[in-house]
Amino acid sequence: FHCSLRLPYPQNYFVEREGRKWTCNCPHYRKNGFCSHVCAVMILESLENAQNSQRARLKKAVKEFVGHG
Secondary structure, eight states: OOOOOOOSSOOOOOEEEETTEEEEOSHHHHHHSOOHHHHHHHHHHHHHHHHHHHHHHHHHHHHHHHHHO
8 A cells, every 4th residue: 555645754653562452652542542553453463363273273184184194
């Protein structure tokens, strides 16, 4: 995705996990307790977890198949 809008200064927001809760240092998170940065990280983490689970299931299935062959 390309956006031609350029901010006058770079904005670096950091999302990190504190226990079971994600936090961000952006103004919106500080005001509302949630922001799009946290949402994006949560989505990416869920996708990564799903891919890892699928990879583990496939690896197990291949081992079982090869073991029977």
